[in-house]
Amino acid sequence: MVNIFLILYWILTVLILVVSGMIIYHIWIYYLNKTLAILTICLFLSVSGLLFIFNLIIFLKIDWNSLNFVIL
Amino acid sequence: MSFKKQFNFQNRYENIDFKGKRTDENVILLLRRHWLVFVFRFLPFLLLFIGLAIFHTVGTVIFNFFGLTFDLNLFYLIESFLVIFVWLALFITWINFYLDVWIVTDSRIVDIEQIALFSRHISELKHNKIQDVTSEVQGIIPTLFNYGDVYIQTAGNKQRFVFKQIPGPTNSRNIIMQLQKKAILEEKREEGEILRGKA
Numbered sequence: 661m662v663n664i665f666l667i668l669y670w671i672l673t674v675l676i677l678v679v680s681g682m683i684i685y686h687i688w689i690y691y692l693n694k695t696l697a698i699l700t701i702c703l704f705l706s707v708s709g710l711l712f713i714f715n716l717i718i719f720l721k722i723d724w725n726s727l728n729f730v731i732l
Numbered sequence: 733m734s735f736k737k738q739f740n741f742q743n744r745y746e747n748i749d750f751k752g753k754r755t756d757e758n759v760i761l762l763l764r765r766h767w768l769v770f771v772f773r774f775l776p777f778l779l780l781f782i783g784l785a786i787f788h789t790v791g792t793v794i795f796n797f798f799g800l801t802f803d804l805n806l807f808y809l810i811e812s813f814l815v816i817f818v819w820l821a822l823f824i825t826w827i828n829f830y831l832d833v834w835i836v837t838d839s840r841i842v843d844i845e846q847i848a849l850f851s852r853h854i855s856e857l858k859h860n861k862i863q864d865v866t867s868e869v870q871g872i873i874p875t876l877f878n879y880g881d882v883y884i885q886t887a888g889n890k891q892r893f894v895f896k897q898i899p900g901p902t903n904s905r906n907i908i909m910q911l912q913k914k915a916i917l918e919e920k921r922e923e924g925e926i927l928r929g930k931a
Binding site: 692 | 748749750762803805806808809812813815816817819820823824826827830831833844846849850852
């Protein structure tokens with residue numbers, strides 16, 4: 661039995677991680693000013709990290725068994 | 733007197749480093765699109781964030797008003813994913829803005845165009861190959877904020893360089909013209925030395 665919301669959650673999470681990795685890669689590879697590149701990466705990681713933790717907390721709060729109407 | 737000292741371009745771009753930069757090369761100008769262009773690109777994201785905030789408030793009110801038994805956390809999870817995706821899209825826009833750059837050094841012009849993630853176009857042009865430089869400011873906002881395009885025509889049928897929406901296009905054009913004159917004079921001097929048998 662598979663919960664479609666759980667599958668969607670993991671697909672979206674992987675997508676977010678891949679895109680975040682691509683963003684950091686671009687800033688780090690093509691920087692013109694090293695200090696500014698480090699600052700930009702720090703800002704990106706801190707905001708993204710906060711949003712991701714917030715997202716994870718909500719995910720853990722959900723009672724997945726109550727969403728039985730989406731079980732395939 | 734070096735060109736940099738002559739035109740007072742002190743160490744402003746000393747920390748600037750790009751792939752293929754020669755050790756004896758000095759960066760004279762580093763140009764990006766005007767900050768207002770980024771503001772215009774940022775506005776849709778701001779509207780999306782506002783839209784999400786309204787969606788959150790209205791959604792919560794509707795759930796509470798109708799006393800729905802649906803788990804509200806699922807609604808918040810969808811919202812948090814939307815916020816993350818808007819944030820990522822905003823950062824990709826920032827990358828496209830920040831990595832789209834035109835570098836004028838004392839020997840050449842480097843055009844680095846970041847079209848999208850994994851789509852990057854780099855070309856360069858030596859000053860002595862420049863034939864004509866044109867600056868263009870069109871519209872009310874570009875005139876008020878002094879930004880516009882600079883077109884650099886090269887010899888032959890080669891594609892011309894375009895500096896898009898850069899601040900102070902007239903000033904940049906003047907500097908490029910001075911660099912071009914200097915490069916041509918140096919080229920003529922070298923030719924003269926060869927003809928006189930000094931080289």
